[in-house]
Amino acid sequence: MSSTGESPLLPAGGAHVRAVTDEFHGDLLEVSMGPHHPSTHGVFRMMVTLDGERIVRLKPVFGYLHRNHEKIGESTTYLSSMPYTDRLDYLNSMTNNWAYALAVEKLAGVPVPERAEYLRIILAELTRLQNHICLAGFLLQDSGASGTPLMYAFREREKILGLFESLSGSRMMCNYQRFGGCRVDAAPDWLARARNLVNGFGAFLDEFEELVTGNEILMARTQGIGVLTAPAAVGAGITGPMLRAAGVGYDVRKVDGYGLYPRFSFRVPVGAHGDTYDRYMIRILEMRESISILQQALKDIPEGPVMDPKAKIRGFRPKPGEAYGRIEGPKGEIGFYLISDGTPNPYRYRVRPPSFINLTVLEDLCLGHTVADSVVILGSIDIVLGEVDR
Amino acid sequence: MLGTGLLKGLAVTARNLVGSFHDDARYTTVEYPEVKAALPEAFRNFPFLVSENADDPMGTLRCVACQICEKECPPQCIYIEKSKDKKPDANGKLQIYPAVFAIDTSVCMNCQICVEVCPFDAIKMDHVFEIATGDRFLELLLNREQLAKPNSYFHSIRPNEAAEVDARLAADRKAAEEKAKAAALAKAAAKPAPPAGAPGAPKPPGEPKPPTA
Numbered sequence: 001m002s003s004t005g006e007s008p009l010l011p012a013g014g015a016h017v018r019a020v021t022d023e024f025h026g027d028l029l030e031v032s033m034g035p036h037h038p039s040t041h042g043v044f045r046m047m048v049t050l051d052g053e054r055i056v057r058l059k060p061v062f063g064y065l066h067r068n069h070e071k072i073g074e075s076t077t078y079l080s081s082m083p084y085t086d087r088l089d090y091l092n093s094m095t096n097n098w099a100y101a102l103a104v105e106k107l108a109g110v111p112v113p114e115r116a117e118y119l120r121i122i123l124a125e126l127t128r129l130q131n132h133i134c135l136a137g138f139l140l141q142d143s144g145a146s147g148t149p150l151m152y153a154f155r156e157r158e159k160i161l162g163l164f165e166s167l168s169g170s171r172m173m174c175n176y177q178r179f180g181g182c183r184v185d186a187a188p189d190w191l192a193r194a195r196n197l198v199n200g201f202g203a204f205l206d207e208f209e210e211l212v213t214g215n216e217i218l219m220a221r222t223q224g225i226g227v228l229t230a231p232a233a234v235g236a237g238i239t240g241p242m243l244r245a246a247g248v249g250y251d252v253r254k255v256d257g258y259g260l261y262p263r264f265s266f267r268v269p270v271g272a273h274g275d276t277y278d279r280y281m282i283r284i285l286e287m288r289e290s291i292s293i294l295q296q297a298l299k300d301i302p303e304g305p306v307m308d309p310k311a312k313i314r315g316f317r318p319k320p321g322e323a324y325g326r327i328e329g330p331k332g333e334i335g336f337y338l339i340s341d342g343t344p345n346p347y348r349y350r351v352r353p354p355s356f357i358n359l360t361v362l363e364d365l366c367l368g369h370t371v372a373d374s375v376v377i378l379g380s381i382d383i384v385l386g387e388v389d390r
Numbered sequence: 391m392l393g394t395g396l397l398k399g400l401a402v403t404a405r406n407l408v409g410s411f412h413d414d415a416r417y418t419t420v421e422y423p424e425v426k427a428a429l430p431e432a433f434r435n436f437p438f439l440v441s442e443n444a445d446d447p448m449g450t451l452r453c454v455a456c457q458i459c460e461k462e463c464p465p466q467c468i469y470i471e472k473s474k475d476k477k478p479d480a481n482g483k484l485q486i487y488p489a490v491f492a493i494d495t496s497v498c499m500n501c502q503i504c505v506e507v508c509p510f511d512a513i514k515m516d517h518v519f520e521i522a523t524g525d526r527f528l529e530l531l532l533n534r535e536q537l538a539k540p541n542s543y544f545h546s547i548r549p550n551e552a553a554e555v556d557a558r559l560a561a562d563r564k565a566a567e568e569k570a571k572a573a574a575l576a577k578a579a580a581k582p583a584p585p586a587g588a589p590g591a592p593k594p595p596g597e598p599k600p601p602t603a
Contacts, residue, residue, distance in 0.1 A: 079507075165433060170500065
């Protein structure tokens with residue numbers, strides 16, 4: 001409603017017909033964007049208050065996809081929650097699985113064999129590639145490049161999803177990680193396919209960048225739009241590429257060194273301006289680093305078991321205690337906080353969703369910009385509503 | 391110069407357009423209903439029940455209605471009722487069988503947890519995915535007659551996994567036979583001794599089958 005407290009849409013003092021040339025008397029206009037708007041990447045609603053074309057207030061409304069994820073996690077066994085984590089951020093089920101497995105492994109003290117750690121890193125970086133390339137495609141779609149870049153992005157993504165499918169059985173709902181390793185081993189021909197894909201991905205990225213990065217329309221639409229400063233990003237708990245685009249070099253892979261990441265040499269790209277263009281470029285640069293990690297991992301992957309021999313599938317009861325497992329997901333820090341009371345079900349199951357927390361700064365980024373910009377800014381935050389609403 | 395970025399981008403689209411006519415890497419789609427992409431062996435969709443014999447699928451189900459999958463199923467889409475009587479399984483051992491085994495495929499989320507927890511290799515994931523129907527209730531609630539598929543079908547969709555399962559089951563069967571034989575020998579050895587020797591036998595009587603069975 002309007003800032004004066006009176007509704008701008010319902011005229012005070014009974015019905016009257018406004019003159020066509022009235023132009024709202026300088027009143028504010030409230031527009032409900034979504035929940036079924038294609039630019040909102042799911043069912044997300046932005047209550048935008050406009051002064052002319054400029055946004056003066058933006059209220060995010062979500063919860064349309066709420067599925068009781070955390071409560072379900074408390075009423076099912078530890079293993080049964082694993083397929084539900086696929087459905088949090090349904091683009092990145094492999095990293096969700098890993099974060100959850102890491103939390104449970106911390107809770108129960110399950111070791112992970114070396115080959116499984118390598119496989120996890122390979123799959124997590126492949127996930128990062130396909131998430132970021134999707135984001136770049138969608139960002140272009142949001143700024144008006146209808147179809148073409150998105151289709152090229154999806155063509156590459158489909159190859160990665162094909163790899164996931166032949167390893168885990170499902171393209172997106174992988175349900176692959178287990179407490180103490182991975183469910184099945186990767187065959188040598190799977191690794192050869194992955195190597196082939198990784199070696200070709202750099203050329204694809206070059207072509208994609210040629211198509212998009214130097215595009216004047218994209219630059220005009222994104223440079224200087226939705227600037228997020230480093231203090232604001234840190235204050236709001238932003239993580240992932242969005243935080244690094246704001247100029248803070250914080251990466252859980254480097255900070256925590258979970259898994260075997262300390263063995264790999266890679267750089268953490270950091271942005272300078274914190275605008276939408278930086279957020280796009282950070283993703284492109286991260287993909288190049290991911291390719292380097294993948295090449296190292298696929299070269300060095302050792303032979304051996306992929307499952308800890310003492311790991312249990314049935315009758316899994318961790319000792320009472322609590323654990324928080326976090327990893328650097330493609331969208332930011334994804335973490336699972338678990339409290340065990342010694343029963344087969346967790347006593348408390350809590351998700352730290354990067355999409356949701358990154359979304360909290362949406363209003364700050366959009367103020368003063370136009371409605372069309374808000375769509376691009378939302379795209380650059382990279383949300384998946386399955387994770388926001390849980 | 392303003393516009394060079396755009397022109398470069400257009401050159402990329404032109405390259406992809408022309409390339410799609412003669413380069414398989416740039417033309418990746420298939421015309422779905424007529425052409426179907428080959429499914430990888432690991433592909434999973436809905437579960438099915440493995441039966442040993444195609445001629446008598448209900449009589450030779452591997453499932454012994456232990457209800458572990460029913461308990462572990464995350465969305466709780468499996469419903470099992472144990473039988474009152476016992477029937478001999480493929481090894482000739484008397485077992486309980488599922489009098490009712492139903493899977494609601496409108497609830498199933500294809501996660502494969504039932505397959506992982508099954509100790510009898512009785513439930514496996516299928517490759518069938520075109521199950522669209524006009525009736526969303528009974529048509530999607532599959533009973534055991536619809537779920538049962540012979541082991542030969544399992545071999546046809548997942549040759550590697552099925553061979554592995556068969557080898558494991560054969561090894562288990564052999565081990566059970568040897569154990570039964572050892573038990574019979576121990577019993578025979580214990581016979582001359584006073585009745586106190588009877589509880590020493592590891593298996594209850596009636597268990598050992600002649601190896602020719």
